[in-house]
Amino acid sequence: MQSGSLNAIDLAIKYGFLALMVGLIAYFGVMAEGFLSPHSAVFILQSVAITGILALGVTATLVVGGFDLSIGAVATSSLMLSAYAMVVWQLDAASAVALCLAMGLLVGLVNGILIVKMKVPDLLATLGMMFLLVGLQRIPTEGRSISTGMSLPDGTTASGVFSEGFLMLGRHRLDFILPNLVPLSVVFLVLIAIGVWVFLELTRHGRLMYAIGSNAKAAGLAGANVNGYKIAAYMISGTLASFGGVLLAARLGRGDVASGNNLLLDSVAAALIGFAVLGASKPNAFGTAIGALFVGILLQGLTMMNAPYYTQDFIKGGVLVIALVFTFALSGRGGRARG
């Protein structure tokens, strides 16, 4: 970071991705009418709120040198659980949310124990958990979506409803500059992003987690509770993913079995793109938030320019590959051993 030694490559590594994002905004601003309006900005933020929250959870596991493939499944399980809790069990909003967060925390704990105590490799453990949850969430309703008035396997009819308070989480908009502008979910994203950033960058726990990700053995010999922090990272990831699922349920207003298919890939992409932001070459909360935003801007711009929906995954993949090149090839440091 010495100012004297900044050459073109250093500049490219450090600011390349932000420059690309500014360029993208300028391009869409010119090409797509209405792209630079507050409503468009809010729409982008809303579209990235849930993936952003999941991505921040993945970031915590990446920091300790792990990976969590189960986040998408945790989010959809949480979506189904909250719907089931309110529609079938007729719980109130607060209990339903608490139940979902507890479920996410528990899944994270189990993931962590599988990885740390049972020595299952992280990718495999969380992949297994992903399949388990994808199956489990469909069993109570025999594979059907949950909504008020559905008939249950035992022949009765579900009479509970999504409470107003719960739906507000996903649908309420706050007055900001314009009336009814900022959705509550965007506020949650910003708060969680700040919270994760503060935790990782400013607290000693975050510091130790980064040390564990870089050299777990050295961190352990320096007195860090390596296993404890690894488990904690998966618990953070599971809890944030379940909160993402709650927001999704509140936005949809029903327990839809088919939604959330893209959550895993989008949020992993956001976290990995975050490696490239400001040349960090490591998982970081700010980069993850920017990464999520970047994907959102790209997709919104393309949509407004009438690019067909089926090109979106291709473009996301391209962006991810470019970001990884920024991180690993250009910085020449090799970054971390794995993403």
Added chain:
Amino acid sequence: MSDQAIRLAGLCKAFGRNQVLRGVDLDLSGGQVTVLMGANGAGKSTLVKILCGVHAADSGSVTLAGQPFKPETPSEALRAGIVTVHQNINDGVVPDLDVASNLLLDGLASGGGVFLNGRKMRARAREIAAAVGLTIDVSRPVAGLSLADRQLVSIARAMAHQPRLLILDEPTSSLSAAEASRLFDLIDSLRARGVAILYISHRMSDIRRLADRIVSMRDGRISGVFEGPELDYSGAVRAMLGHEITEVDITIPQPGLPVLEVRDLVLRPGARPFSLTCHANEVVAITGLVGAGKSEFAAVLFGTGEAVSGEVRLDGKPHRPASPRAAIDAGVFLSPKDRPVNAVVADFDILRNLTLPFLRRHSTAQFVRGASELATTRRMISEMGVVCQSPTDGIGTLSGGNQQKVMVARWMAEASRLLLLDEPFQGVDIQARRDIGHKIRETAATRATIVFVAELDEALEIADRVLVMSEHSIVGEHRNENIDVSAIMAQVVDASLPSAAGQ
């Protein structure tokens, strides 16, 4: 086979500023077992890596059967007949494949054809296995074999290449006595077939059983060659450890109260129990060959290992830490050996590396106070004389010596009751070694200090008292004053002889 299977002349190799080989001349003849001895960092493994094509020498030449030999890749060395069996047995085999595939792996990697003929492969594999006396079902997966059988598989695989030179790096380190003796029989038969064998080991029992010749290495040079009908084992160890005493004046201070008391500690089953006491204001060096049990003793004190029996007391209270954290909280700090693996956090800068164990003291309500960290780092950088541009330099930008200063500084930044330093001079240049040693002595007054070193010089440079460790027990104690170096040497070597003879 020519008589001089392989000849090395003037081999030099440096990694950055670290000169590892300083002109190695060595002839290895067919039909002879040459044992290579050398302490950590003497250059053995670099020498082996040059021979097997992993590294290229900076200067000097290797001649193989009269032809110049400069392998650029390991497979080129292999084709030329230089075969290496590595210390880590699992480096030599693919556990998930069956024995036959493992034996024919090199052919698979470089050979022609696309499809595999299972029956032909197994027949060929059985031939190869029989050549080394390995009688197992070749269709079994390697993962199901014992370590000794895996090693035979990797040797058998090597033998399929008609080697001129077979290099074995500490091959018996994980074998039982019976398995080792099977390996020795195999080596005998290879020797009879005219293969030159370079055998790297510190185990006296292996050396006595096999050696036709012992070559000692020290500081990147051959420091002694011993051959003839009566091999001079003590001479070889002496040449490996060296005994030039560096001009460091140790004034032994008055020791304070006992800090660490060890009573009848048994480090592993069958080891002799030992006792020792370390006082405040005292620097004790524990020296001994690689594998003598020094790190195991450090592990017991630091909560990463457990003793079989015995008692450890710290300031009179029982000391049995369950984890490094518990040891640190009790005031026992360990700067571990093998810096890149056990100590350096490569992604961090100097400051973050330095404050890692004591973040709690630099934090208020879990938040790290940058100013407090910076003040400590600045103080330690100037006290230790770390050469750097700023406390936020990446740790990887520093030289080995400066990195090690940071790692030692990490544990000197806070007051300890007992400071353990395992090989603190590993991979460190002479100036940094002096600086670190000086600092350790200068700050020793308030604590007990134990330094674990394989090199006797280093022990004599730093310690008030030198303890000799062998076979996981303390076998000698010497006050570092008009010290009788040859007496220490005798203990380092001879203590390992009786039990070796007993095998």
